[in-house]
Amino acid sequence: MEEKKSHESVRAVERALEILLAFRPGDEELSVAELLTRVDLSRPTLYRLLNTLEQQGFLFSSGEPQRFRLGSAVAHLAHVWMTSHRVAELAQPMLRRLWEATGETVALFVPDDVNRLCVAEMESPQPLSFRRGVGYREKLVLGASGRSILSQMRLPAEELGRYISDSKQDVERMLADLETIRTQGFATSRHELIDGAVAVAAPFFNGADQVAGSICIFGPSVRVTDERIAQFAELLKHEAANLSRALGQQARQVRVKAGSR
Secondary structure (H helix, E strand, C coil), X not given: CHHHHHHHHHHHHHHHHHHHHCCXXXXXXXXXXXXXXXXXXXXXXXXXXXXXXXXXXXXXXECCCCEEEEXXXXXXXXXXXXXXXXXXXXXXXXXXXHHHHHCCEEEEEEEECCEEEEEEEECCCCCCCCCCXXXXXXXXXXXXXXXXXXXXXXXXXXXXXXXCCCCCCCHHHHHHHHHHHHHHCCEEEECCCCCCEEEEEEEEECCCCCEEEEEEEEEECCCCCHHHHHHHHHHHXXXXXXXXXXXXXXXXXXXXXCCCC
């Protein structure tokens, strides 16, 4: 009896993994009908496993009929995988080129549940500059580096509410802001987390074409004018595309065209 229960538990894990692996690059969400064409499961078994995966944060559902997308637990695993594969080391050439071209502080962030985590930073050599340091953690909804990541997660309003629950921000306004960021390929913030600081950030992607983090340039508003923001944005999109390719993203999947330098 114990051996039978153990076998059933292993089989349930295998089936749950089959569901997660049914998501392919480009799949933002899948319906139950679509999943049934990709996994060899009965409808009742599929619903039972979908419910379990959603409870554990591996999936998130919305709409009627239900449509499922990968949840925050997958992002957590991706973060662990990327960290173990030295994303910060891979990004060093891109960060250095940005640092040399701008003379401002350059940093690399990866998502960490509802937050972002700084995993690499090159401080500006100029006397007046800003830095946060490796290990700095802040909410994704705050600042350019966070919102550039959040914009590519394409969360519905009800899920986004969890990210802004204690930041006193309006969900509808945030959705509109994220759509603008997604369209232009970069985010900006002024005097938001540090008085006098301006930040510009662009997202980068992994081999599954999922957002893997952001590269950010920030400096004082006296130097980071609107003209320089436009220049920084093009540089960032170019180097973010380079990092995405280094992480395995295929050229045909790249969402943001690299700007000329």
